[in-house]
């Protein structure tokens with residue numbers, strides 16, 4: 001018997017020595033790769049934050065469960081830049097959760113469950129103590145905390161709490177824990193430091209939970225996806241159309257920043273198609289505003305219109321529809337400025353079409 005067992009033990013030992021450790025090292029690489037591909041661009045290679053808030057802070061990791069992390073990845077935060085990663089399967093999502101956990105050796109330590117609070121009192125407390133950072137209705141702070149490459153005065157933007165993704169992920173106990181402990185290394189202070197009692201905390205938690213009812217109500221203005229491009233056909237010649245556009249831009253008190261041929265740099269100098277012109281325009285203030293709300297808007301700035309003479313001699317003017325920006329970047333804060341931009345583009349295109 002004993003002689004028979006030994007080889008079995010030995011093979012189990014060999015399995016753990018050579019196969020298992022090798023396997024887990026690969027798993028760790030996979031975990032960090034999944035994070036690098038999907039998350040690092042916003043949250044930083046080591047979870048130290050960027051466009052997305054930091055994930056490696058010990059206070060954060062001690063106050064949230066794995067289930068919270070899993071659901072946050074799955075649902076994202078609609079309208080708050082953080083995308084929903086529904087294309088990742090359960091296994092990949094858990095792998096990312098494990099990677100986030102690897103940044104802290106500390107244990108998850110939730111505060112005890114609170115008693116049901118009074119949401120009406122919570123509303124008042126929220127308006128007084130929380131709204132200046134989290135927005136009057138808890139929709140979240142504006143901007144990303146990053147403007148160009150320098151840090152803004154608030155290094156971390158307050159997340160949206162009146163948000164279906166947050167509410168689906170966070171239990172009352174997690175919200176309560178976050179309030180009681182705060183998050184060291186961010187502007188989020190512990191409740192006691194803000195002058196709030198334990199009863200106040202229960203009231204605020206009930207108020208935050210009450211956002212859920214509001215969100216469940218169907219909205220009348222369901223988002224109709226805007227068409228991706230704005231197009232106008234001009235009855236004037238190419239040169240006249242360009243002149244009309246330049247004039248319309250200056251009437252809007254915007255500046256022409258530069259213009260170049262569409263195939264500039266793609267063909268030898270002098271060989272460019274002179275009947276395909278890109279006009280960049282805008283105002284520095286508007287560009288700054290948009291970049292503060294979302295640095296990725298840099299892809300579309302300065303504003304640009306493309307003027308092209310087609311083979312049949314007709315002149316076409318096209319632009320990316322600014323109404324798409326909010327949805328493209330999952331950033332509801334872009335919607336106001338996008339609508340303003342849309343009005344400007346439409347007015348210019350209308351003048352050209354006459």
Ligand code: HEC
Nearest residue numbers: 053054129130133156157158159175178183186187188204
């Ligand atoms: C000075 C600005 C500021 C104030 C005031 C403030 N917060 Fe925060 N809060 C933040 C920031 C910034 C974060 C994100 C911290 C991080 O990066 O982990 C945060 C995080 C949170 C979170 C976690 C959200 C999430 O997605 O993980 C909750 C819940 C929260 N705050 C609730 C409140 C409530 C309720 C109040 C009022 C009693 C309040 N905060 C007051 C700035 C603030």
Ligand code: HEC
Nearest residue numbers: 038039042051052053072073077080081082140158159160
């Ligand atoms: C395009 C940018 C972007 C990407 C990509 C992104 N996030 Fe986020 N994430 C954010 C932002 C911004 C927030 C804060 C939401 C808010 O302001 O309401 C956030 C919030 C979070 C939170 C909540 C943090 C807290 O304090 O409760 C977690 C967890 C998180 N992200 C994890 C991830 C993971 C994991 C990935 C990759 C699978 C990922 N994010 C990819 C931008 C991003």
